[in-house]
Structure formats: C-alpha cells, structure tokens
Amino acid sequence: MKITIVGTGYVGLVSAVGLAELGHRVFCVDTDPQKIEILKSGRATFYEPGLDKLLKKNLANRRLSFTVSLAQVIDQSEIIFICVGTPPQPDGSADLTYVKQVAASIQTLSKQGKIVVTKSTVPIGTGAMLEQILNKKPGRVFEAVSCPEFLREGQAVYDFFHPDRIVVGADKQSVGFKVINLFSAVKTHKMVTSRETAELIKYAANAFLATKISFINEISNVCEKTGADVEEVAKGMGLDKRINPYFLKAGIGYGGSCFPKDVRALRQLSGGNGYNFRLLKAVIEVNNKQRQLFFEKIKKVLGSLEGKKIGVLGLAFKGNTDDVRESAAVDLIKKLVKAKAKVSCFDPQAVANARLVLNGRIRYCANAYETMEQADALIIATEWPQFAKLDFKKVKKLLRQPIIFDGKNLLNHQLIKKAGFSYYSVGRS
Ligand SMILES: NC(=O)c1ccc[n+]([C@@H]2O[C@H](COP(=O)([O-])OP(=O)(O)OC[C@H]3O[C@@H](n4cnc5c(N)ncnc54)[C@H](O)[C@@H]3O)[C@@H](O)[C@H]2O)c1
Structure with a gap:
C-alpha cells in the first residue's frame, strides 16, 4: 500500500519507518526543512533505539522518502496519516491548529478522495470534525479514521512491531478494516470501533497510567509518614494480577509530552x-x-x-x-x-x-x-x-x-x- 505520513516527529517517524519495514511505500512530509534534510541523509532527528538502522535500510530500498511538499506526494498514496503535534492550550484542551491545517491542505491539494487517519492524540469528536473539513467540496469522498498511537518513547520501535493492541476507529467498518490490514503482519489484538471510542481509548489509557503513578506516589507519602517501604508495597500490590506491577514506581512524578x-x-x-x-x-x-x-x-x-x-x-x-x-x-x-x-x-x-x-x-x-x-x-x-x-x-x-x-x-x-x-x-x- 502507498501511504503518506504528515509530521515526522516521534510518532510520525517511527510509524513511517515501521510501515516501510512492513513492506509499504511511505512518503513522509514535514514543514520543517531542516528536519527533512537530516532525515533524507538517513539520520533520525531524535534518539530512539533501533530507529537509525531501520531508517537507513528503508531509505536505501526506496520504501521511504521525505519531502516538505505535501502537494508533491499526496496523489501517490491512498491513505494519509496525520501525526502532527496537539500541544496543550492554557486551559488544558488540545490545540488542534496543526491537525486542522493538515486536513485543510489535504482538502485543497488532493485530486481524489482518500482515507485520512489521525494518529495524533485528539479530543473526542475530532474525526467527525475533520471529515467535514475534508469533504467541504463535493465530488471526492474522504473518510476520517482514528488510529491512536500507544508507543512508549525509548521503546518506540519495539512497540511498533509488538504493540499490546491496535485500535482503529471508523464510521464504516470496511474502511476500518482497510486501515487495520496495513498492520496485518503485526500479531496483536486488533479492534475496530467507532471513531469516538477510539479517540477516547487513547485518553483513557494515558489518564489511567498517570492515575497509577499518582496513586503510588500518594502511597509513597504514607510510607514516609509510617516507615513502610513503597518499593515493597508496590511489589506486594503488583503481584495481584488484577493490579499488575507496571506503573507502580514511586518517584518525582510523571512527565513527558503525553x-x-x-x-x-x-x-x-x-x-x-x-x-x-x-x-x-x-x-x-x-x-x-x-x-x-x-x-x-x-x-x-x-x-x-x-x-x-x-x-x-x-x-x-x-x-x-x-x-x-x-x-x-x-x-x-x-x-x-x-x-x-x-x-x-x-x-x-x-x-x-x-x-x-x-x-x-x-x-x-x-x-x-x-x-x-x-x-x-x-x-x-x-x-x-x-x-x-x-x-x-x-x-x-x-x-x-x-x-x-x-x-x-x-x-x-x-x-x-x-x-x-x-x-x-x-x-x-
Ligand atoms: N511522543 C509520544 O510518545 C506520543 C505517543 C503517542 C501519541 N502521541 C501524540 O502524537 C502526536 C505527535 O506527537 P509527537 O511527539 O510525534 O510530536 P512532535 O512534536 O515530535 O512531531 C510533530 C511533527 O509535526 C510537524 N508538523 C507540524 N505541523 C505540520 C504540518 N502542517 N505539516 C507537516 N508537518 C507538520 C512538526 O514539524 C513535527 O516534526 C501528538 O498528538 C501526541 O500527543 C505522542
């Protein structure tokens, strides 16, 4: 399958390299010309174990290419992934400026209708909103699909090939399965849901993991008051299969871009x-x-x-x-x-x-x-x-x-x- 990836940050580049390694032809687009030049030369623009090697390999076998021009590559692919940032606004809500910009560009530039997949983390209802932007003019039919990304930085390449699940949210099941099929070589649980459900799964998963961290941090504070040891408490809790040992590490709190x-x-x-x-x-x-x-x-x-x-x-x-x-x-x-x-x-x-x-x-x-x-x-x-x-x-x-x-x-x-x-x-x- 021919795919375009818009946004070559942590999510976009790892997805691009992973999809190319699965055998797809992937065109990558980013507005940052410096980034594109570095990527063209076969170097990753951030540190991620294993990424450089797969990047070089798939550039050499011509399954991967990079450009700043969406117009140049848009009509070569049937499926477009949006992987741009959704930074927080002062009130905490996600800023969808970049996502909307990409949808508007696709709408303007594309000669045919396409499947547009959002990998960026976006609020519930974004898929429906993007479909409206994409289908502003009659004559072409665009389908907006949600495919939330669950990679962990530091293990992102491993996670691409061994995810715990792949979730695809689509209005039409046939469209959802077309996107799921891109990952047919990846053996894992695969779910096709409504767009809204897929969008919420991503937020719910991250919020739950953050809750686990804050919970064990609260326990650590009780430990400090009582003389108990939080590492042993976490171990004792985590041995319960209903709880599991992951994300029960006390410390100075969670951070990161997500x-x-x-x-x-x-x-x-x-x-x-x-x-x-x-x-x-x-x-x-x-x-x-x-x-x-x-x-x-x-x-x-x-x-x-x-x-x-x-x-x-x-x-x-x-x-x-x-x-x-x-x-x-x-x-x-x-x-x-x-x-x-x-x-x-x-x-x-x-x-x-x-x-x-x-x-x-x-x-x-x-x-x-x-x-x-x-x-x-x-x-x-x-x-x-x-x-x-x-x-x-x-x-x-x-x-x-x-x-x-x-x-x-x-x-x-x-x-x-x-x-x-x-x-x-x-x-x-
Ligand atoms: N980083 C993670 O661990 C992670 C994991 C899961 C989901 N996500 C989500 O994925 C999304 C992307 O995150 P990231 O960490 O990869 O962001 P990032 O900032 O590393 O990358 C975003 C890229 O998009 C490019 N860009 C912005 N506007 C563009 C446009 N109009 N056209 C083309 N390129 C454009 C930027 O130049 C940048 O290279 C966010 O919504 C984030 O919440 C991130």
Missing part, C-alpha cells in the same frame, strides 16, 4: 461535555505536589541552596529518550537555579534539548562523574540504567559530602547506605 497533556485534556473535555472528572483533578495535583515535595526534601537536608553546588544526573523525562518535554528533571533544575544553587548536570542523550528550555548558569558536563566534583549533593532525576551502575566508591570521593537524593528510586537503598552515603529517596526510609 501524560501531563492528555490528563489535562481529558479533564477539560469531560468538563466541556458537562461532566466533572473529579479523579483527574487529584491526579494532576498529586503529580505537581510530588515534584515540590522532593524539592522540599532537598532543602530540608541542605538548608539554604544559595551557592550550593549540586550535581544532577538526568534531564530527559525518563530513561532511554532525549525528550525533555514536561520533564520533572528539568522542572527540578529550574527550582534549584531559582534558589541560586550552582547546578552541574549530565544526561546521555537529552543535553541538546535541555539547553533549549533551561536558562541560567547551568554547567553541562561530558559525563556523570564531572557533575559531582566537589558537589554538596548529587541528585538522580532520570532513571537511565547506567546511573545505577556508577562506581560509587569514586562517587563518594568526588562529592564534597556523600549525599544522594534519588528522585527515581533507582538505587538499592540498603547497599548505598551501607556504602556510607546519606541517601534520600521516595517512600523509603
């Missing part, structure tokens, strides 16, 4: 439809409070942060990605800088992106050890696995005082305390 945005958007769209989704208000509050509580913990131990030298490990919102959107690590560094601490930081992949969002006198280090030279404390803010494998004898020598704040509960707290560190984590004493 959870914060999607939880707020679901709350806002529920309100807009006359329903007050009370639970989500609490989920958001707990997440914000969790970040603040960790900062307070640091201040309680170190006293005034003015002039204190702090090493921070991690800038990305989670390990294995270079994405810093809504990163709790970045948020924490902003708080430290505001309190006049001297921050030295390191991240294996996210420094370039962090530089774009962080201001102030921050030292970006070439490796983890550099951040902690003569520092008053070390903070772990992202769960990169290599941070757990540091030489802690060396860490102790480098720090001015052996204090570690672990916002991700990455280290074994018994071992690290035994090694002579004053160690503060989340929900463990």
Whole structure:
C-alpha cells in the first residue's frame, strides 16, 4: 500500500519507518526543512533505539522518502496519516491548529478522495470534525479514521512491531478494516470501533497510567509518614494480577509530552461535555505536589541552596529518550537555579534539548562523574540504567559530602547506605 505520513516527529517517524519495514511505500512530509534534510541523509532527528538502522535500510530500498511538499506526494498514496503535534492550550484542551491545517491542505491539494487517519492524540469528536473539513467540496469522498498511537518513547520501535493492541476507529467498518490490514503482519489484538471510542481509548489509557503513578506516589507519602517501604508495597500490590506491577514506581512524578497533556485534556473535555472528572483533578495535583515535595526534601537536608553546588544526573523525562518535554528533571533544575544553587548536570542523550528550555548558569558536563566534583549533593532525576551502575566508591570521593537524593528510586537503598552515603529517596526510609 502507498501511504503518506504528515509530521515526522516521534510518532510520525517511527510509524513511517515501521510501515516501510512492513513492506509499504511511505512518503513522509514535514514543514520543517531542516528536519527533512537530516532525515533524507538517513539520520533520525531524535534518539530512539533501533530507529537509525531501520531508517537507513528503508531509505536505501526506496520504501521511504521525505519531502516538505505535501502537494508533491499526496496523489501517490491512498491513505494519509496525520501525526502532527496537539500541544496543550492554557486551559488544558488540545490545540488542534496543526491537525486542522493538515486536513485543510489535504482538502485543497488532493485530486481524489482518500482515507485520512489521525494518529495524533485528539479530543473526542475530532474525526467527525475533520471529515467535514475534508469533504467541504463535493465530488471526492474522504473518510476520517482514528488510529491512536500507544508507543512508549525509548521503546518506540519495539512497540511498533509488538504493540499490546491496535485500535482503529471508523464510521464504516470496511474502511476500518482497510486501515487495520496495513498492520496485518503485526500479531496483536486488533479492534475496530467507532471513531469516538477510539479517540477516547487513547485518553483513557494515558489518564489511567498517570492515575497509577499518582496513586503510588500518594502511597509513597504514607510510607514516609509510617516507615513502610513503597518499593515493597508496590511489589506486594503488583503481584495481584488484577493490579499488575507496571506503573507502580514511586518517584518525582510523571512527565513527558503525553501524560501531563492528555490528563489535562481529558479533564477539560469531560468538563466541556458537562461532566466533572473529579479523579483527574487529584491526579494532576498529586503529580505537581510530588515534584515540590522532593524539592522540599532537598532543602530540608541542605538548608539554604544559595551557592550550593549540586550535581544532577538526568534531564530527559525518563530513561532511554532525549525528550525533555514536561520533564520533572528539568522542572527540578529550574527550582534549584531559582534558589541560586550552582547546578552541574549530565544526561546521555537529552543535553541538546535541555539547553533549549533551561536558562541560567547551568554547567553541562561530558559525563556523570564531572557533575559531582566537589558537589554538596548529587541528585538522580532520570532513571537511565547506567546511573545505577556508577562506581560509587569514586562517587563518594568526588562529592564534597556523600549525599544522594534519588528522585527515581533507582538505587538499592540498603547497599548505598551501607556504602556510607546519606541517601534520600521516595517512600523509603
Ligand atoms: N511522543 C509520544 O510518545 C506520543 C505517543 C503517542 C501519541 N502521541 C501524540 O502524537 C502526536 C505527535 O506527537 P509527537 O511527539 O510525534 O510530536 P512532535 O512534536 O515530535 O512531531 C510533530 C511533527 O509535526 C510537524 N508538523 C507540524 N505541523 C505540520 C504540518 N502542517 N505539516 C507537516 N508537518 C507538520 C512538526 O514539524 C513535527 O516534526 C501528538 O498528538 C501526541 O500527543 C505522542
């Protein structure tokens, strides 16, 4: 099948490369000419394990191509995927400007009717609205379909080929199955639903995962008051198959480009439809409070942060990605800088992106050890696995005082305390 993908960010590029690898011919379009030039040269524009290799392979076998011109490729494909951003507006609702722009361009440029699939996360009713834009003029019939994306950054390529499910929402079942069939080589649960249901599945899934995180973070706070250990509580809970062990990791709260945005958007769209989704208000509050509580913990131990030298490990919102959107690590560094601490930081992949969002006198280090030279404390803010494998004898020598704040509960707290560190984590004493 010939497919056009509009938007080559995390979702669009991974989908494009994945669909090409499944044997489809994929034309990719993005308005950012710099991005397109880099992609044409066979380099991914963000860090995602395994992506570069498949990108190069499918460029070489000519199943993948990149352009800034939708007009050039639109009539070569039967199915168009919209994968552009839907950033939050000040009231929390999703901004559909880019999605609508793409639909309007398709409407103007396409000679024939097509299936237009939305992979961007969009509010319920967007599919119906897009179909109206697309079918503004009679003579061609466009079908708007929802195919929400569930990939996890850091494992996105794996997730493309091994998803837990593929959901397609369409008004006509035959159209839904045409889209599902693009993924016939992928063995997983496949669901064809109404468009509205598919759109809501995406928000409901993300809001539920965020709720699990806020729930275990609340439990971590009870642990700190009572002396219980949140890691063991989570393990004991997760062994119950009805609960499962995933997303029960206490820490400094969820971040990233999706959870914060999607939880707020679901709350806002529920309100807009006359329903007050009370639970989500609490989920958001707990997440914000969790970040603040960790900062307070640091201040309680170190006293005034003015002039204190702090090493921070991690800038990305989670390990294995270079994405810093809504990163709790970045948020924490902003708080430290505001309190006049001297921050030295390191991240294996996210420094370039962090530089774009962080201001102030921050030292970006070439490796983890550099951040902690003569520092008053070390903070772990992202769960990169290599941070757990540091030489802690060396860490102790480098720090001015052996204090570690672990916002991700990455280290074994018994071992690290035994090694002579004053160690503060989340929900463990
Ligand atoms: N990143 C994730 O983990 C993830 C997972 C699931 C769903 N989503 C959803 O997918 C959507 C895209 O997310 P992302 O992280 O890939 O965004 P992104 O910001 O990484 O990429 C969006 C891309 O769209 C391009 N673009 C914008 N307007 C365009 C236009 N008119 N024509 C062509 N290209 C245009 C931008 O230049 C950019 O490259 C969002 O709705 C997001 O919520 C993201």
